[in-house]
Amino acid sequence: MKKQSENIIPEQRRALVLGHIQREGVVSVQKVAQLIGTSVATVRRDFAELANRGMIVRIHGGAMLALSQQTTFEPDYHFTSKVFVSEKEAIGKVAAELLQPRQSVLFDSSSTVFQAARFVVERGIPILALTNDLNIANALADAPRVELKVTGGSLRSGSFTLVGDPGRSFLGSLHVDVCFLGIHAIALRPHHNNSGSNKDPCATLSDTSLEVVAMKRQMVRAARKKVVLVDSSKFGISAFCDVCTLDYIDIIITDRNIQPDQQRCLERNGIQVIIADQEKVEKTA
Template sequence: MSELPLNEEMLPAARRQHLIEWFEANHSGASQELARMFGISVSTIRRDLDVLASEGLVKRTHGGAVAVRNRATWEPSTDVSRRTAVEEKQAIVREALRFVSPNQSLLIDTGGVVCHLLADELAKLSMPLTVITNDLYVAGALTYHENIKLHVPGGTCRPGSYSLLGAPGEAFLENIRCDIFFMSAAAVDEECVSETAIEMSQMKRAMVAAAREVILLADSARFMERALHRTVPIEQITRIITDEGLTDKSRQRFPTPVPEFVIAEM
């Protein structure tokens, strides 16, 4: 993107309007990147983003902000998601690894970059594990590891994704009983976890039913939103691992003691 004609002397309201227009065309931006593009300091861009976040126009992340979208049907591409809330996702994965121990059976979700990052870290471990996944990226990351017994349910690959969906995988999962399901989600609120595609919701419900414990991995930008298709009630989630961006006020809206919240430190 070319340099934008902004500077520190521009009126704050005018500068923030340019920021709003930029976020209408782009999903996410890092503070340093935005400061460079707009020709202003990082501290100024952070103040502007804080103002826009207070007005509900963007959601702040540790390194910048993401655009507020209607999550009912919209979902970012895998490439965009990989560049969004990167530090938050990495912190969530580090926390998730604390719940992994030798000889466990792990079910790893599809449709979320956070699950791809988890697979990359699991591939570095030497402990024996059994992993079931319907995500081709996760399966690829864990292939050729002698300590990992890998199962990939059948299904049809969803266009533009790594997800295997459909009846063959759901039937396979009916006879699976695993220790932990590491779950991702398009959106999360105090009532349910939801997805943009009905086939994704159906597969995730089968995964939840196959696990003794369900751990949801979701960065704070996904909270207090509702996608089109309800997946499972929030009470079916054992534990939620998220980042520091989820406010205490939002957490207090969720039932207790399930799910338990674990806040990953940045």
């Protein structure tokens, strides 16, 4: 994996550290230092800060995700927006390029989906956009050719996400062309069945909060084409509550760090997997 630069702010570095712990479960100080390209002493300080926040538990020589947070833990937006940034930008760019003029598009509340909204504005295509994310709404509001609708609802603490009614009921009345869905976890559990099918009905998308999951389920039901925008750290883990099984999803856009067996599992379930090239985004930036 490509090393990260030392020239990043501490909060962004801690987001990277937390991302590695979330993906691996248990990590050593030395491994994290090597992965993000910083000193062991700096990683130890970051471990201490994350432990003080209740996000991780320190163990001899390393750290692990706090057990009480393994399925319901949700980093706040300031963390999620600063981790895997180049991957999310590349995913967002590819997603925006899938859209056709005058389509109706649901933008789920997600730091990766936010990048898709940014690139939609850059493309300048006319669409009808609907979202339950105030940050995404703010980005789309700058696009003169975007007709914007915001779902309404209650604002979740520490985020830009609107949940509950009237937004949930509003989503339940919609029929849209495309949904860009963010997700906290995609479990790809081994499954053997006697039907002769290669599909894995146990593969599920899940998230950390019942109220968030309720909104996502409505979005999945409302959209003709469901496109999941997710960085590769989200594969192989489960969160608190299931949103849907893979057979509801049409396309998954992710980064090049997805494992080959994970990609094969997705494709075996009939999912079109698109790998976003972050180098192309970096060259055009």
